[in-house]
Amino acid sequence: MEHFPDGHHVWLRSRALGTYLHADTDGQGVSLRDSRASLNAAWAVQHVHHGYELFLLLHGAAYGRYLAATNTRPPIEIPGFRGCRVAQRGYESLEVGPIMWQAFGVGVLPGDHDVQLRGVDGRYLRANGRHLPWNHGASVDEFDHLSDMRHWIVEPIPAREGMPALPGQIRPSFLQNLSKFVFGRVVAAADRRSTRLIRFVRADDDGFYPEEEERWAEIPLTGRSVQHLRNQLALGVASFDIIMCVRAGRYGRLTPLVVDLPSGRNGDIIEIVVYMVGTPAANGLRHPDVDAE
Template identity: 45%
Template structure:
């Protein structure tokens, strides 16, 4: 699994067809190949699953969050093997979405072998309009694999800012008016299950706290406006993440909903602007690390063990709850939150993001001084800025005072 890293975003280009990429179709179910290299539909996020017999590669679409899966359904005429499609991750272990990456001989590229022992392949070598993607058994007798089974892994260099919803496309007529004037069919009703995450990005995995609603059509803006009203926020004050199954990872929703074919109810996690979770929704590992007071003789949450991290430099900081302090943002540099996470016990590994270098600070010989004050009162009068909030202060020989800073 040395070509894929957890949380990495990649494109998979077919080696034989060269300019064609693995593509999540707009219906939310189909998988094909496409030359639209800059489309979000050809971006896939890596999810490494550690099974009892070793790690497996899971790939979920950056557009809809659903996972690449092999099926036992025979492919249509002119296609090879069996259908490949997108599906939810709704059980702890789903063999259909588990893949192994195998080096494809001496040349570039990898083979993606499903846990069911079939290989992902493109079609259309001679019929270029035949763009479906399927899974097929390799030629065991001749020990050969088709050139259409070879994929080039292209890591995606992400920008440093969090993804945002792009500006809307101005339609000439509103959808409801176009139904009346041109007799177009109204959009289908779609079921929505949603939950509002806490400030730390936490939410109940099961049914408690989830609400239901319906929308007509697939407009992302209509969905955002409706959910914003339900959580008493402005539309630009929330982020939406879609979850493809209970065990699926959250994916920021920045495109319209799938066109058709996805009969399941959409699961949306709403994150409020201004909260710690909003800076990088759904992209943190483990549990939140915070600052807190030392208000009891023994506080396990603030007690750490320093453990030597192998032969190299650095230490691991293990909390009393058997979790390790770690950074985030290995591939998303704007994702700068610090969390705590359990180590990979089965494989006896720790993430490199859990290793810390200790740098002693040379202190000055004189006591630290309070810096000169900044004249802030005048800015309140001249520029109309809001004064600072009231804060309570407790100190010896007095009960309490109040001051505004």
């Protein structure tokens, strides 16, 4: 676990392909991409003890959701895809087998940061697409033990000074506005489908917040704009005086929300804990500098 300090952020780069493990913008999938200058490529480290062993959890710096092994094959057979999918999921219960990993060093030279990541069921995280570059998948597989497609280079991400700026408000395109004018009822129905329920609570200065459901408030949110969400949650204060942290499941570690909401999680319940800027809790948040060289 030496390459995975608790509370820090890392990139995971495929030794075989040179691409980085990404949390997809739909909030569900996981894939391999060339760029690392994105919060979707950053993974926060969390340690958990299970029995006498120490395990590793990895949750995305974009949406806070956890890297999880599944038993799901692709809906259609994809050439070069081995094993079952990996996905993003919440930390909803203490039965966390699918999101628990152990890291084993495989580097041959001093200072090598190559690891294999093994799930509790014995399957290993692997890249796909060595000979099919359009296959950007990642999966878990129990065979092919010697393949370097299972080797991941762990690259530490330094913390940045302060929180990054939020992206600008998402505004409808000209064609969307024209469609809304011409086909108003159709667009209104689509807007309703994209509405999510936001459950939120305000933490005290030290970051403590109530767990009781009745202490949390709820609002509907249409669309994905994190700017719009911050404006909605800034009750009685200026919007720039609050920091939103997303909680992916009851036991999920809080993750600063500084990107637009996932595109594919319509209808979900999203839980937000609100910090006030300048408090010890807000000052203790760690923001990965994904633009670092």
